[in-house]
Amino acid sequence: MLNGLTAYLDSVRARDPAPRSRWEILLYPGVWALGFHRAAHWLFEAHLYFLARLVNHIGRFLTAIDIHPGAKIGKNFFIDHGFTVIGETAEIGDDVTIYQCVTLGGTNPTNGVGGKRHPTIEDNVIIGSGAQVIGPITVGKRARIGANAVVMEDVPEGATMIGMKARSTLVPAEEWAREFLPYGTPCEDAEGNRIDCIEKLEGELHSLRAEIDELKQARTAEAEPETARRSGTDS
Known part of the structure; x- marks a missing residue:
């Protein structure tokens, strides 16, 4: 015993x-x-x-x-x-x-x-x-x-x-x-997976921000001729 x-x-x-x-x-x-x-x-x-x-x-x-x-x-x-x-x-x-x-x-x-x-x-x-x-x-x-x-x-x-x-x-x-x-x-694996997920999310966020900036620039470019035309008509 x-x-x-x-x-x-x-x-x-x-x-x-x-x-x-x-x-x-x-x-x-x-x-x-x-x-x-x-x-x-x-x-x-x-x-x-x-x-x-x-x-x-x-x-x-x-x-x-x-x-x-x-x-x-x-x-x-x-x-x-x-x-x-x-x-x-x-x-x-x-x-x-x-x-x-x-x-x-x-x-x-x-x-x-x-x-x-x-x-x-x-x-x-x-x-x-x-x-x-x-x-x-x-x-x-x-x-x-x-x-x-x-x-x-x-x-x-x-x-x-x-x-x-x-x-x-x-x-x-x-x-x-x-x-x-x-x-x-397995703490090392868990930490590595967590870091990979964070990096992936940061990459996706960066891509989304770039797409939004491109859309804003395209919309601004489309709006400029219309604004100029209206200004010429008013004058």
């Missing part, structure tokens, strides 16, 4: 450069929330639903992280900072990282009958802060969900999803193959 805890703390340290020791990681709300969930899930599996909910509420009060006791979570799961909600039928694989203010939410079944309502997150997925992953969809292995993305459809393995509603953006193989990508977004 001690070896398992040590391995888990080391996996968190590998993804977060802030802690100076394992003892510091033990103070993380995400670590405590996972501990409470392990106990609550054990009670839930034993059909002790009230006790499971009680443990869940205590954990939520202390950590500001709400993980339903029914959610299934694999090894080395790390919630960085907190304020996260994970629904009852969510399934999370190994080595998954979630940043703050993420929701793994469900959809309301039209027939009123419960079932698989929440996402399945496969191994090595990273979900950026503020992202909303909604419904019984599957997020493939090593996928990245960018900050504030809203994902409502299956995500292919290795894809990076951005935007609202989220769309896939191509990621170079060297980024995809990295062991860990902080915040789930």
Whole structure:
């Protein structure tokens, strides 16, 4: 058990450069929330639903992280900072990282009958802060969900999803193959795309201004003979 805890703390340290020791990681709300969930899930599996909910509420009060006791979570799961909600039928694989203010939410079944309502997150997925992953969809292995993305459809393995509603953006193989990508977004690529978009918009604006100037000059040239003719008639 001690070896398992040590391995888990080391996996968190590998993804977060802030802690100076394992003892510091033990103070993380995400670590405590996972501990409470392990106990609550054990009670839930034993059909002790009230006790499971009680443990869940205590954990939520202390950590500001709400993980339903029914959610299934694999090894080395790390919630960085907190304020996260994970629904009852969510399934999370190994080595998954979630940043703050993420929701793994469900959809309301039209027939009123419960079932698989929440996402399945496969191994090595990273979900950026503020992202909303909604419904019984599957997020493939090593996928990245960018900050504030809203994902409502299956995500292919290795894809990076951005935007609202989220769309896939191509990621170079060297980024995809990295062991860990902080915040789930290739920042260099995102910055480059942003600069390209700004330059493109500036170019289009310059072209439009040039066309407007040409139209003004043409209109002025057409108006000058008419003005001269009228002046001659008046005199």
